[in-house]
Amino acid sequence: xxxxxxxxxxxxxxxxxxxxxxxxxxxxxxxxxxxxxxxxxxxxxxxxxxxxxxxxxxxxxxxxxxxxxxxxxxxxxxxxxxxxxxxxxxxxxxxxxxxxxxxxxxxxxxxxxxx
Numbered sequence: 376x377x378x379x380x381x382x383x384x385x386x387x388x389x390x391x392x393x394x395x396x397x398x399x400x401x402x403x404x405x406x407x408x409x410x411x412x413x414x415x416x417x418x419x420x421x422x423x424x425x426x427x428x429x430x431x432x433x434x435x436x437x438x439x440x441x442x443x444x445x446x447x448x449x450x451x452x453x454x455x456x457x458x459x460x461x462x463x464x465x466x467x468x469x470x471x472x473x474x475x476x477x478x479x480x481x482x483x484x485x486x487x488x489x490x
Contacts (some may be wrong), residue, residue: 379476381473381477388466389415392415392466395458397412400457403452403457410448411448421441435480442477449463
């Protein structure tokens with residue numbers, strides 16, 4: 376089964392990011408790390424749900440805020456010196472790629488509702 380590019384990008388982000396988050400120091404792993412992992416899985420779940428939903432727009436628009444939260448949480452990892460700058464930049468690149476796809480999907484769905 377071929378996935379939408381945004382679903383594949385999110386899947387790839389999870390594969391890359393979860394092992395890093397699982398190695399956070401104890402004090403951060405069970406707070407920030409677990410929240411981020413949950414957020415990543417919820418993002419993937421909701422993208423798959425949106426793929427098959429008749430009314431996609433509401434689901435997709437709610438994912439914008441979830442993605443923004445993940446961006447800020449990633450920045451916290453950097454500010455707490457829990458990840459190196461290169462990993463931060465790579466994570467932001469992946470999140471921005473997902474964000475670009477999400478924005479395009481939302482725009483496409485808005486176009487369907489106006490026609």
